[in-house]
Amino acid sequence: MSARVLTVLGATGTIGVNTLDVVARHPARFEIFALTGATQVERLFEQCVQHRPRYAVMLASVAAAELRARLKQASVATEVLEGEAALIEVATAAEVDTVMAAIVGAAGLPATLAAAAAGKRILLANKETLVVAGQLFMDAIAASGAELLPIDSEHNAIFQALPRDFNGDFQQAGVKALWLTASGGPFRQLSAAQIAEVTPAQAVAHPNWVMGKKISVDSASMMNKGLEVIEARWLFNAHAAQIKVVVHPQSIVHSMVEYADGSVIAQMGTPDMRTPIAHALGFPARIDAGVSPLDLLNRSLTFEEPDHARFPCLQLAFEALAVGGAAAAVLNAANEVAVAQFLDGAIAFPAIPASIAHAMSKLADAPAGTLECLLDADRRARVLTEQFLAKN
Numbered sequence: 034m035s036a037r038v039l040t041v042l043g044a045t046g047t048i049g050v051n052t053l054d055v056v057a058r059h060p061a062r063f064e065i066f067a068l069t070g071a072t073q074v075e076r077l078f079e080q081c082v083q084h085r086p087r088y089a090v091m092l093a094s095v096a097a098a099e100l101r102a103r104l105k106q107a108s109v110a111t112e113v114l115e116g117e118a119a120l121i122e123v124a125t126a127a128e129v130d131t132v133m134a135a136i137v138g139a140a141g142l143p144a145t146l147a148a149a150a151a152g153k154r155i156l157l158a159n160k161e162t163l164v165v166a167g168q169l170f171m172d173a174i175a176a177s178g179a180e181l182l183p184i185d186s187e188h189n190a191i192f193q194a195l196p197r198d199f200n201g202d203f204q205q206a207g208v209k210a211l212w213l214t215a216s217g218g219p220f221r222q223l224s225a226a227q228i229a230e231v232t233p234a235q236a237v238a239h240p241n242w243v244m245g246k247k248i249s250v251d252s253a254s255m256m257n258k259g260l261e262v263i264e265a266r267w268l269f270n271a272h273a274a275q276i277k278v279v280v281h282p283q284s285i286v287h288s289m290v291e292y293a294d295g296s297v298i299a300q301m302g303t304p305d306m307r308t309p310i311a312h313a314l315g316f317p318a319r320i321d322a323g324v325s326p327l328d329l330l331n332r333s334l335t336f337e338e339p340d341h342a343r344f345p346c347l348q349l350a351f352e353a354l355a356v357g358g359a360a361a362a363v364l365n366a367a368n369e370v371a372v373a374q375f376l377d378g379a380i381a382f383p384a385i386p387a388s389i390a391h392a393m394s395k396l397a398d399a400p401a402g403t404l405e406c407l408l409d410a411d412r413r414a415r416v417l418t419e420q421f422l423a424k425n
Contacts, residue, residue, distance in 0.1 A: 059321075120136075360393060366410070367392035367393070388418045
């Protein structure tokens with residue numbers, strides 16, 4: 034068995050760190066070609082020392098220069114590249130067969146699209162690729178013959194619960210609906226008045242998952258689930274009416290597929306991102322992820338209907354899906370700006386959905402035929418959201 038040659042886009046984030054944890058357990062299976070990061074020089078340095086990739090990429094020149102000096106001093110031969118063009122270079126290199134796409138935000142979109150066009154096996158953890166450019170990305174996958182494996186625990190669960198030969202035809206596969214589970218986040222039991230007063234520290238304290246700050250806030254607002262609804266539409270060729278959301282506070286059932294005969298097949302496991310990562314890395318083989326076994330004794334599994342009134346971001350995502358075009362790109366951009374300002378303490382939590390709704394109302398008809406159009410809608414939505422939040 035030859036080793037898979039892997040580029041990890043976003044190696045210093047939570048998904049990247051967990052990916053390298055799984056990879057380290059299987060040295061004969063994987064070879065690291067490139068690791069990339071944005072600003073965390075120390076972490077990327079440590080990863081390069083351990084995994085000895087051929088290349089390391091940092092977005093900022095200053096960070097790249099610092100990493101280059103650190104690696105030289107440590108006699109590590111990894112070559113340091115910099116900038117967005119370098120991300121595309123290491124994602125499309127001929128030697129690479131597998132790309133973990135784990136850069137958070139729209140910044141990861143160009144390199145992930147390039148990897149799709151190059152026909153790579155893509156382990157997709159970057160939500161924005163499908164949220165912002167779903168049609169373009171899926172067209173690139175189809176044109177190149179690239180292989181797409183979802184890393185989000187919910188989409189990975191659905192992937193596992195669907196027939197192996199599923200081709201996007203719900204009727205042929207006997208699939209009735211996809212059920213995305215949501216933990217409900219840290220504010221699940223708070224009133225609307227209490228939610229209005231929450232702090233960034235409370236928002237990032239997720240009850241079940243260890244995640245980065247931005248995705249933790251998205252979970253708290255349920256925007257994370259809204260983005261996953263949009264992703265599911267593209268990943269599985271689903272209509273909005275075929276995608277259901279259910280709140281499952283224990284995060285044991287990661288998602289379900291409902292079939293025409295009444296069967297509901299669920300994927301279950303300990304809430305640990307190394308499970309879907311290991312599933313995709315080893316696919317179709319099952320490999321050790323280092324995850325604690327699931328203990329179902331002496332515990333209950335409960336399910337609730339999501340509250341769209343207290344968590345309007347989820348409804349906004351369904352609305353963006355219904356509008357189509359660049360609406361999802363606008364939704365995502367406005368959310369990124371608002372979440373960043375909330376984390377900085379500049380705005381209150383309810384300003385997040387308010388600013389998203391405002392951006393969508395102003396830019397609903399933005400063109401979406403090309404990546405340039407979508408990135409322009411993204412840019413315009415960010416400016417509009419910053420202006421809105423500055424006035425309110």
